[in-house]
Structures are given as structure tokens and as C-alpha cells.
Amino acid sequence: MKYLNPIISGFYPDPSIVKVGVDDFYLVTSSFEYFPAIPIFHSNDLLNWKQIGSVLTRDSQVNLRNSRSSGGLYAPTLRYHDGTFYMISTDVSGTGNFYVTATDPKGPWSDPIKIPYGNIDPSLMFDDDGKVYVTVQNGAGYESHIIQYEIDIHTGNALSSPVVISHGDGGQWTEAPHLYKIRGIYYLLCACGGTGEDHRAIISRSRKPYGPFEMLNKPILTHNQMNDHPIQNIGHADFVEDQNGNWWAVFLGTRPVNQKYTILGRETFLAPITWTEDGWPMIDNNEGIVSGVMETTKLSGESTIKENFIEKDEFDQDVLDLTWLHLRAKSEENYSLSERKGWLSLIGGPDHLSDVKGVPTFICKPQKHSKMEFSTLLEFDPKNNGEEAGLSVRLNEKAHYEIAVKQLNGEKVVVSLKTIQGHTEEIARCMIRNSTVQLKIKSDNQDYHFQYAEKGEEWKNLGKSPLAYLSKEENGGFGGVFTGVCLGVYTTGNGKESRTPAFFDWVHYKGENKITSLIDRKLEIKG
The missing domain is CATH 2.60.120.200 (Jelly Rolls)
Incomplete structure (x- = not known):
């Protein structure tokens, strides 16, 4: 079947996704200075998405009255564990790094639980042994790096000191980290290059949650050498496995008008992940795989191909x-x-x-x-x-x-x-x-x-x-x-x-x- 990219059009950047049960997918995006904050979407087929609410809807959760434009709520991560949804994010205009919880993704969500370390883009990982890790960006520019520490998920208190686990690939703004455990291997997915023309997703792996991490020597997602492609600035991804064992990436990208002017902002895209023989996930490294019309045999549901x-x-x-x-x-x-x-x-x-x-x-x-x-x-x-x-x-x-x-x-x-x-x-x-x-x-x-x-x-x-x-x-x-x-x-x-x-x-x-x-x-x- 064919489907349209982006899967969520308009200013809905920094997507993060989880699957719950057989075929319930939930996704959140950044909202910056707008309220209610952090829209949450639901889909049964990864293609047709409906907003079911927002995570932060009360003054006790967030106060954006002093937020500058493009301030406020940055880069959420959505996770699900043992009957509870967790949304972790950064309020750059107030609270800093925090997470909230809910048993129903429509809400109500809890008041914020603050966490102690990191700059922006925090992510949660629930390990098999019961440990919970925060993986988060720290530093700025070319000094940007990823730190990680363990927390008590009930209180947000740190149970270990932060450890630097990645400096990225040498580019600026190594950020948007997500730690996964897939087939016994820890994979660290990050964004790099800033959120503009050199934006990309990079991947590392290790046998241990703190590394040392082996980095793949090329991006797994970027269009930074395809200046004439209608979809630009792709990166800041999150992974999900569907009910049939297929892996997918949601990520941000832009569609500049006349290849010049970005009006719609950064939008949410979807593309399949392919695994190499030696166990690396790949999406699109300047190959043009990510396009406005995608075709796949791995998804079912109603086609999103519509003129109007x-x-x-x-x-x-x-x-x-x-x-x-x-x-x-x-x-x-x-x-x-x-x-x-x-x-x-x-x-x-x-x-x-x-x-x-x-x-x-x-x-x-x-x-x-x-x-x-x-x-x-x-x-x-x-x-x-x-x-x-x-x-x-x-x-x-x-x-x-x-x-x-x-x-x-x-x-x-x-x-x-x-x-x-x-x-x-x-x-x-x-x-x-x-x-x-x-x-x-x-x-x-x-x-x-x-x-x-x-x-x-x-x-x-x-x-x-x-x-x-x-x-x-x-x-x-x-x-x-x-x-x-x-x-x-x-x-x-x-x-x-x-x-x-x-x-x-x-x-x-x-x-x-x-x-x-x-x-x-x-x-x-x-x-």
C-alpha cells in the first residue's frame, strides 16, 4: 500500500512513539510556547493518527506565561512500562527536566516529577533487571554530549552519578538520545548536526548500558547531501516494533516551499528500518528513501493517499x-x-x-x-x-x-x-x-x-x-x-x-x- 509522508503534517516536531498491546501506537511531539502542551496521538496502523489529547493541561503541570517564542516545552519522550505511561521532557522556560505519568494516555497525567541532571532531550529506558535509566543531552554546540544515570522511577531521585556515554560523531549538538535494548544489545540513538541542513541520526551499540559504545561510521538517517530533495533536515528519530516484528522510525523533517522557505515547521515522518547482516539499523543515508509518497507491504489499514x-x-x-x-x-x-x-x-x-x-x-x-x-x-x-x-x-x-x-x-x-x-x-x-x-x-x-x-x-x-x-x-x-x-x-x-x-x-x-x-x-x- 501507499501512504503519505509526513504522517502528521504541520508543526509537530520531535516525535516519540510507543506500542501498547497488539496494535495500539501512541506518539507525542514538542509544543514549545503553546498550551495545552505536548499533544498525544493514537493509531492502530502507524499511518492514520488522531490526536486524543495533550499531556500537560493544567497550571500545576506547566506555566508558559514567561516562555519566549520557541521556548517552553522541548523534545518529549514517551514510554510505557508495567501499565503506566511516562512522558519525560524539558521546560526550558521553567521546570527544567521532569516526567509525568498516567495509566490512560488521554489523561489525567500527574504533576511533574523533577530529575536532577542534564540539559535537554531526556529519555527513559526500563531495563530487564528493573533499573530505570535517564539518558539526556548535556553541554552545548560542539561540546554537546550524552550523559546517563539511574533513577528511582517513583521519586525521580538519582540512584547513581551521571556518566558520559557518548560525544557523538564530532559534529555539533549531539542530542535527542534514546537507549534501547534489542535482542540483548544496547543501542544508543542520537541526533547530531543541529536541527537544520546538516541534521542526522547516528547509532551506537554496546553489551552494557553504560558502554563502551561502538559507533556506526555513518549516519543511519539524513538528507544532508540531497539539497534538491523536497524533504529536508530529517533526523531526531525514535524506534518502534510493530506486531509483526517489523521495525519503524518516526522522525522530524521539513518540506521547504520552492526548496527555499520553511513555513510548516518540522513535521513527523515515518519510514521502515532495515537491519544489516551485522546487526545495524538503517533508514535513509542520502538515498532518497524517505519521500512524500511511500510504498510498503508491511502495513495494513486505510491508505492516506488523498488529494484534499x-x-x-x-x-x-x-x-x-x-x-x-x-x-x-x-x-x-x-x-x-x-x-x-x-x-x-x-x-x-x-x-x-x-x-x-x-x-x-x-x-x-x-x-x-x-x-x-x-x-x-x-x-x-x-x-x-x-x-x-x-x-x-x-x-x-x-x-x-x-x-x-x-x-x-x-x-x-x-x-x-x-x-x-x-x-x-x-x-x-x-x-x-x-x-x-x-x-x-x-x-x-x-x-x-x-x-x-x-x-x-x-x-x-x-x-x-x-x-x-x-x-x-x-x-x-x-x-x-x-x-x-x-x-x-x-x-x-x-x-x-x-x-x-x-x-x-x-x-x-x-x-x-x-x-x-x-x-x-x-x-x-x-x-
């Missing part, structure tokens, strides 16, 4: 769909699904999307396709200057676009805005008569387009702006930006508390998968 992806939220439930994200925190008093049945009611606070460490009234989801449409029906009749509500596409506080209804100098207008390198400019505006208006943001391989339609009228254009300005390449590169763009609805009083509620009747998303071009590209690589 459609997602709708009619706001007809009592609570927000669990896939929505807030920026740093949720101020409960500003969100309501009960004030007007079938509508989402938002009240704007003083914070705006340009405010550093701001907590605006804003819900969003990662953009999943470079060519897409994101639209809503908004009812909003602002009474005070500065009151504003609409749609946004956000990378961070210095890079975002909006189309919104706004009160300006006593007039109600629909306005398109662009914030580039922290500087906000108006693209276009038009007076409107009605308090109900449809808004839309569209994207292609060049630009974001802004459109609106008053009741009974056709869509009208309200300008455009290049997608390049929301890319990681124009905003500090992979060393400065770890997220992708998110699409959402928002309202703000622009420095003051808003008095006028904004009502959103629905939100629709339509994305295009370019199946034909992906298949053609795969044939070209093979040829």
Missing part, C-alpha cells in the same frame, strides 16, 4: 475541540461556547499577537499544507477604537499576518495587516456595512492572500504578502525558530480590555496534497 484534506469546526460542542492551541495560556473568562449556542464567543484582552510573551485571546492550529484555505464567519460590531477580531497566521510575535474587522476612528473596517521583523504595517482596508462578514486566508507557493465577503456578496481581495516573511529562513533560521506557522482566530483590545464580544460561527480548513507531483518526484529520484 478538509477540517471543519462548527463550534457546536460544550468544550473546544482538543486540537486547538492557546498562546502560552488560556484565560478562561475570555472564551465561551455557551454564551451563544453554536458559536465561539471571544473577548479581547489588552495583549496583541505582537506582544513579547503576550497572552492574547487566540486559538490556533498548525498549518498543514503550503496550499490551503482557512476561513470563518465572524459576527463582530466593535464600539470602541482599537477593538479588533479576525484571522491570523502566526510564526511568532515578530512575524504574523491578519485579516480582521476593526474599529478605526469611529468607522468599522475590514483590514489586512502584516508584521515583518517586528514592524506592523497595514496592507489594505475597506469600510463594511454589516456586522457579519466572512474572512479567509489563502496560501500558495508564493503568497498569503486575504479575502472577505459581506452577506450575500462575492469574495473580495484585500491584498497579499509573501510567505517568505513567515519562514524560518527569514526569522533567524533553525537556531532561532523551532516552530512552524499556526492559523487561528483572535480578538484584542490593542492595549485595552475589549468590551465587545466577537462571535465565530465556524472555521473551515482545506489543504491540498500534490499527489501527482509527489509520485513523479519519487520516480525521478529512483531513476
